Amino acid sequence: MDRGPILLVSACLVGQACRYDGRIRATVDAVLAGWVRRGRAVAICPECAGGLPVPRPPAEIQNGDGAGVWMGRSRVRTRDGRDVTAAFLRGGRMAARLIRRHGIRVGVFKNGSPSCGVTYIYDGTFAGRFRSGCGVAAAHLAAMDVQVFPEERVREAIRAAIRSTPTRLPQHEGKLTGSGKFDILGPRLQLMDFLREAVWPN
Numbered sequence: 157m158d159r160g161p162i163l164l165v166s167a168c169l170v171g172q173a174c175r176y177d178g179r180i181r182a183t184v185d186a187v188l189a190g191w192v193r194r195g196r197a198v199a200i201c202p203e204c205a206g207g208l209p210v211p212r213p214p215a216e217i218q219n220g221d222g223a224g225v226w227m228g229r230s231r232v233r234t235r236d237g238r239d240v241t242a243a244f245l246r247g248g249r250m251a252a253r254l255i256r257r258h259g260i261r262v263g264v265f266k267n268g269s270p271s272c273g274v275t276y277i278y279d280g281t282f283a284g285r286f287r288s289g290c291g292v293a294a295a296h297l298a299a300m301d302v303q304v305f306p307e308e309r310v311r312e313a314i315r316a317a318i319r320s321t322p323t324r325l326p327q328h329e330g331k332l333t334g335s336g337k338f339d340i341l342g343p344r345l346q347l348m349d350f351l352r353e354a355v356w357p358n
């Protein structure tokens with residue numbers, strides 16, 4: 157049974173010190189961290205993957221959202237006006253590369269971020285206000301038909317990730333073994349494994 161990663165997660169959600177201010181989030185998602193530990197999820201910080209340092213000046217998307225950035229209509233700039241769009245695009249491509257490498261179909265991303273935001277992002281004015289829209293990496297993955305969930309919907313994302321791997325779901329029938337005996341134990345073990353992952357992700 158293939159036990160590779162089936163979920164992509166924002167690295168700051170699982171305790172990596174990759175935020176713009178260099179701090180670790182006060183609330184690490186224990187369920188997601190458990191998945192990463194067990195090799196069932198892969199973590200990425202798209203901004204670091206795109207070449208930006210920690211710490212770094214905060215940046216926001218101006219004139220739109222992540223989808224607009226990919227279409228060339230919007231830019232990502234720091235508060236002092238430095239254009240960091242290229243690094244954000246690079247980070248989005250790195251996330252896409254991970255998705256393709258592992259055949260992952262589901263992500264859980266940090267909402268509000270100009271890279272990872274799923275349903276809302278900062279509005280580009282550096283006034284602490286949000287607008288609806290997605291970040292640069294999240295928009296790229298959504299365009300690849302990846303289901304991208306915000307951090308508030310981790311459980312839903314995990315269920316979607318498990319459903320996204322139909323070849324790993326339990327088979328309901330036994331099969332003949334090489335010795336000609338009917339093997340009913342294998343499918344039962346797969347079923348137990350599936351249930352354990354679904355209800356007890358850690």
Ligand code: SF4
Nearest residue numbers: 167168201266269272
């Ligand atoms: S929200 Fe995304 S880009 Fe920002 S620190 Fe977390 S992982 Fe990195």
